[in-house]
Amino acid sequence: MIEPFFFDDSRLFGCYSSAMDPNAEKVVVVCPPLFDEYRRTYRALSELSVAISERGNHAFRFDYYGTAESQGLLSEATTEGWLSDIEKAIDEAIAVSGANHVVLLGVRFGATLAAQINHASVKDFLFWDPVLSGERYVEWLNEIDAILRQRHQSAARENNVPFENIEYRNFDLPPELVTGMRELAIPESTLNNPGLCFTVSTDPEFCPNSGLSNCAYPGLSYDWPYYHDGVITQKPVLEALLDRVFV
Amino acid sequence: MIKERIFTYGEHQHGIGVLSEPEDTFNSPIAVLLNAGLSHRAEPYRLNVLLGRQLAELGYIALRVDLSGKGDSPARETMTNRESVALDWSFMKKSLEKLYGSRPLLIFGLCSGADNGIKLCAQDPSIKGLILLDPVSRQDAGFAKRELLRKLTNPNKWLNIHKVVSRRLKQNTSGESSLLNSPMDLRDEPNDNDMDQCFESLVEKDGRVLAVFTSQTLYHYNKLGQFTSAMGINGLEPIIEEVFWPNAKHIFSIEVHRQRLIGTIADWANKHLDHLKTLQPE
Numbered sequence: 001m002i003e004p005f006f007f008d009d010s011r012l013f014g015c016y017s018s019a020m021d022p023n024a025e026k027v028v029v030v031c032p033p034l035f036d037e038y039r040r041t042y043r044a045l046s047e048l049s050v051a052i053s054e055r056g057n058h059a060f061r062f063d064y065y066g067t068a069e070s071q072g073l074l075s076e077a078t079t080e081g082w083l084s085d086i087e088k089a090i091d092e093a094i095a096v097s098g099a100n101h102v103v104l105l106g107v108r109f110g111a112t113l114a115a116q117i118n119h120a121s122v123k124d125f126l127f128w129d130p131v132l133s134g135e136r137y138v139e140w141l142n143e144i145d146a147i148l149r150q151r152h153q154s155a156a157r158e159n160n161v162p163f164e165n166i167e168y169r170n171f172d173l174p175p176e177l178v179t180g181m182r183e184l185a186i187p188e189s190t191l192n193n194p195g196l197c198f199t200v201s202t203d204p205e206f207c208p209n210s211g212l213s214n215c216a217y218p219g220l221s222y223d224w225p226y227y228h229d230g231v232i233t234q235k236p237v238l239e240a241l242l243d244r245v246f247v
Numbered sequence: 248m249i250k251e252r253i254f255t256y257g258e259h260q261h262g263i264g265v266l267s268e269p270e271d272t273f274n275s276p277i278a279v280l281l282n283a284g285l286s287h288r289a290e291p292y293r294l295n296v297l298l299g300r301q302l303a304e305l306g307y308i309a310l311r312v313d314l315s316g317k318g319d320s321p322a323r324e325t326m327t328n329r330e331s332v333a334l335d336w337s338f339m340k341k342s343l344e345k346l347y348g349s350r351p352l353l354i355f356g357l358c359s360g361a362d363n364g365i366k367l368c369a370q371d372p373s374i375k376g377l378i379l380l381d382p383v384s385r386q387d388a389g390f391a392k393r394e395l396l397r398k399l400t401n402p403n404k405w406l407n408i409h410k411v412v413s414r415r416l417k418q419n420t421s422g423e424s425s426l427l428n429s430p431m432d433l434r435d436e437p438n439d440n441d442m443d444q445c446f447e448s449l450v451e452k453d454g455r456v457l458a459v460f461t462s463q464t465l466y467h468y469n470k471l472g473q474f475t476s477a478m479g480i481n482g483l484e485p486i487i488e489e490v491f492w493p494n495a496k497h498i499f500s501i502e503v504h505r506q507r508l509i510g511t512i513a514d515w516a517n518k519h520l521d522h523l524k525t526l527q528p529e
Contacts, residue, residue: 002319004253004263013265015319035292036500042287046319068289069265069296071251148500155462160401161493171292172502 002050007062007092012085013069014062016096017049021056027099028052028126028245029090030061031110035171036144037224038068041107048238052245057103060093074171079180083116090119103245106130108224109137115186125190125197126244128237129224132191134184140224145169200240216240249303254310256342262335263319264288264312265296266346267303276351276375276523277343278302278516280311281364283357283380283498287318291357291498294505298355301513306520308347312339314363328435332363333370340373349528351375355512358434358497365437369444372529375454376519377445378512381461381497383436384468385477393469442478450482452526455519457512459490463497488515 003016030045032038049059063070064085066077090102102121106114111130131137149168156163190197194214201207202222207215218236254264265288269275280295282288288311289296299309314335316322323331343350353376354364361382368374398404437445449456460468468474471491475484490511495504 001261002263004265004319006251006253010251039286039290039292042290042318043285046287050321068293074293152494152496152501155496156494157403158401159462159465159493160397160403161462164494166501166503169502170500 001053002046008085008088011065011071012062012088014060014089014092015046015049016093017053017059018097019053019056019058019099024057024097025099026101026103026245027058027060027093027097028103028105029086029093030059031086031089031104031106031114032061032063032068033108033110034064034067035141037108044234044238045107048241051238051242055242055246057245058093058097058099060089060097062089062092074177075174077174077177079113079177079184082113086113086117087119090117090121094121105241105245109134109181112137112184112186115190116184123196126241127186127191127197127199128241129201129203129222130186130191130199132186134181138178138182141170141173198244200237200244202234202237249300251300254312254342256312256338257315257320257335258338261321262313262315262338264310264339265299267299267309267311269303269306269308271306272308272347274524275306275308275347276353276520276526277308277310277347278353278355278376278378279339280309281354281356281360282312282314282317283360285317286498288313289318292500292502292505294357294499294508295355297505298509298512301509302516305513305517307353307516308350310339310343329366332367336367336371340371349373351523351526351528353378353523355380357381362434362436365445366441368449369437369441372448372452375449375452375523375526377449377454377456377458378515379456379458380508381464382458382474383434383442384458384460384464384474385442386467387470387473387477390467390469390473390477397469443480446478446480446483446487450480450486453522454486454526455515455523456487457490457515458487459492459508459511461495461497461499462493465493 005014007014033041045061049061052059064082066072066074100121101123103124103126104114104122105126107128109131111127112134114125145168148170152168153163197214199215201217202220204217204221207217218240220234220236248270250268252266254266256262280299283291295311299311302309313320315331352374354374355378356364357380361379364377364379368377458474471489474489475487499505499508
């Protein structure tokens with residue numbers, strides 16, 4: 001059962017999935033990915049949260065300020081604000097669940113944000129295809145804009161309609177937000193710490209190349225910037241994440 | 248200042264949505280924003296959230312909602328899509344009536360959302376308005392000629408004619424057809440009866456329709472006004488507004504296109520608000 005509600009004076013939107021086990025002590029707080037990746041993973045993360053609650057732990061998802069169902073506009077968002085939103089989501093998750101052990105599950109840039117959090121109740125980090133470098137991520141976003149421009153251009157050619165001379169941006173990001181995103185990276189001390197962090201990567205090269213022992217490839221590859229359309233439910237990835245929550 | 252609150256519906260109130268309400272909800276029509284394809288209720292690209300809030304600013308009650316099996320609403324295993332959507336709709340209406348009483352209803356839908364909107368409207372007299380993004384359109388008498396002309400005058404086609412011929416030959420000799428011959432293969436589109444019933448009833452109810460067509464629909468829609476003329480229903484023209492954006496992509500992946508879309512819908516909604524308020528809910 002999913003319980004949606006607004007919190008933080010109705011600024012933020014959250015969805016709580018209560019554990020079937022009344023003695024559950026863990027709550028998984030999901031830091032979602034951004035922009036189009038949020039759209040593509042929404043159902044997957046919703047199903048994962050339900051599976052976590054059915055297997056016996058609590059799960060809490062939320063939207064950063066200026067994104068999805070939370071209040072505000074993207075033009076007003078900053079990375080400092082989003083980090084503060086994660087802290088508030090953790091406090092809210094603890095308050096609604098009564099759990100005292102928080103697993104922070106970060107997806108893509110959600111992992112980059114999650115890795116900055118220093119909260120006494122966060123005992124584990126679990127990352128799905130983490131963005132290691134904000135600098136690189138901003139380049140990826142620019143690549144997506146270039147892909148979209150190119151797709152519109154070839155569609156115009158193919159359809160024999162004039163190509164529009166406009167800004168081909170997926171999202172118009174405010175400069176302060178872009179600067180803040182560029183500055184963030186996942187500290188190696190977090191990523192390399194098997195007692196603290198585990199990574200699930202759909203890049204088959206990631207685990208061997210990074211030399212991480214606390215890393216798994218679920219047997220399914222996915223190219224995040226390229227597959228811009230469609231909605232994904234990557235069962236092997238979700239199973240790998242679920243297994244880690246219950247280790 | 249608008250307000251937002253959680254909306255639930257269904258057998259166990261498992262269906263989930265979010266309501267955006269104007270300051271004064273008295274007499275406000277309700278616009279229900281359905282899922283686009285498999286995307287959840289806020290999407291694509293937060294379009295439904297920003298549009299819902301904009302409609303509430305204008306004086307509509309806007310509900311963005313996850314149908315069963317989408318976003319945060321659990322799936323029903325034993326029903327067809329049509330049956331499940333119809334059941335969702337009846338539950339949603341009950342929940343909305345509890346909150347606001349009977350109101351004129353509008354449906355906003357992109358892609359399968361538009362298909363669902365038409366099918367529901369065909370059956371439900373309380374639906375007085377439709378905002379449809381890339382709905383199915385019948386072809387009028389001039390469609391094939393325009394399509395041929397578009398192809399013949401396309402320099403890109405001529406430059407790549409060898410590739411096109413080779414691809415066609417391969418398809419013919421392999422005996423295989425593409426898994427999806429057209430994007431419509433993914434959709435549970437309304438049938439002729441749904442289309443006739445929906446738009447004839449909207450004429451009778453003096454409802455209002457906004458239909459937006461993007462590049463996705465070029466294989467069945469290629470001229471502004473085609474939808475209305477091909478439907479051939481007396482009295483449809485005064486109640487429908489068509490918009491044709493052959494440069495925009497189906498899910499409005501470009502921010503400029505989304506802003507243009509929200510502006511167009513807001514203008515249309517503003518223009519028709521007073522009229523929609525006068526229509527009797529059934």
